[in-house]
Amino acid sequence: MVAGLERVFREEWGRVLATLIGFLGDFDLAEEAAQEAFAMAADRWPRDGVPSNPHAWLMRTARNRATDRIRRERALTAKYALLVAGNSAEVPMQATTFPDERLELIFTCCHPALAVEAQVALTLRTLGGLSTDEIARAFLVPERTMAQRLVRAKRKIKAARIPFRVPPAHLLHERLDAVLAVVYLIFNEGYGGRDELAAEGIWLGHALAELLPDEPEVHGLLAMMLLHDSRREARFGGGELVLLGDQDRSRWNTEQIAAGRAELDRALALGGRGPYVLQAAIASLHAEMPCDWAQIAALYGELGRLTGSPVVELNRAIAIAETEGPEAGLRIVDQLGLDDFRYLHSTRGELLRRLGRTDEARAAYRRARQLTDDGAERRFLERRLTELAGSAGPG
């Protein structure tokens, strides 16, 4: 019962809040009203049973809370004699269907006039339904800092009048990129080990795919997240990082791989060839045995042309090393200007190790270690260094 309720709440929070914001035009008022409605549901439903249309119940309750509040405030200030009649007439009391305005909400939360950290926090708070405290803990900042970030963002939305709408066609793709970047950032933050954020990213990805079914990059992003996440269990063995090649494939989540591939197929069928679709295609190839490294290298090449990212080029070098040998990979790595990027040095270390250039490999791993604070990754580098110390380099 309680677990079931949690799922309903989870599913409904973003929907209810989005519709309320659209209706009230005010984030804070909408949030307070939604919170009251959900609190009443948590109190009553276990006792009286879940209503046949939970969404309509929550919407009507929240809406009534909000209008009560407006009425009280207006009576207090005596500024306005009446409620704005047009607004309250829009949603009849017995309504059972309400517009789904989650898409409007996510585009507002991810508006480029807000700082990226604020976009992330707002998206998690409003669509994801996470509490301020949960978001603060996930991003390792004090709760007060996170609360201020949210307050500031909401204030700016209001003061600068950031529109609550799905952007018109000429802005849609640019703005969608920002939305996808926020979802990816949330997922990625979780991929480093904070599982709840990875799950949150995937959940948001599903919601987006439902709301924008014809956008290939939306399916591409979801596919990529599902495929990466499918290996989560195998990425860590006893708290230690395990590289793809050494992973226990029986611990891969095959159901999730299938779901990821289905999303990828959908993206490709829509003619998708954007950065997320390409990354999903690469992740899909990574999940195959044996790995088609030549195809992976080609896809990284295409992704690199699209993004101009040296990090993508580094990944291409790893794939090239698998098909053409470590020397060929190293030639690419040594042309990249990523001196402060730890994965450049760990990759160099690995390729040099394979070439038997032990001293150089050690130096590269040491540099990588210097740039890494994270526990599991750092311990992995320590292990490599210990192994190298044990093997005398040839010449």
Place this chain on the structure above:
Amino acid sequence: MKYVMLIYQGDALERQAALPEDEQKQVYADYQGVNETPGVTPGPPMGLAENATTVRVDGGRTLTTDGPFVGMKEAVGGFFILEADDLDAAIEVASRVPAARYGGAVEIRPSEVYW
């Protein structure tokens, strides 16, 4: 919704001065286009920041210094008022201000009454 649109020239004046004549004409035309946009109330033409005088009052004494409050490159170069539906509409107008594409920028400030 009323927005105050602040124009920062940055390097734009130098860069525009070095443009071929037809592109310079385009810059003037674009400024005129912004000024004629519905909702825009152009500000008066603003002289160079190097001719600015900054005034402070300290303990009843008026202190004046030569130059803008901030550095020369950071000084406001001009402004206009825009009446627009929302921030997206303001961003669209801002993006048409030539300074924004020649190394300067436009800052959109919602007009707000505090009292």
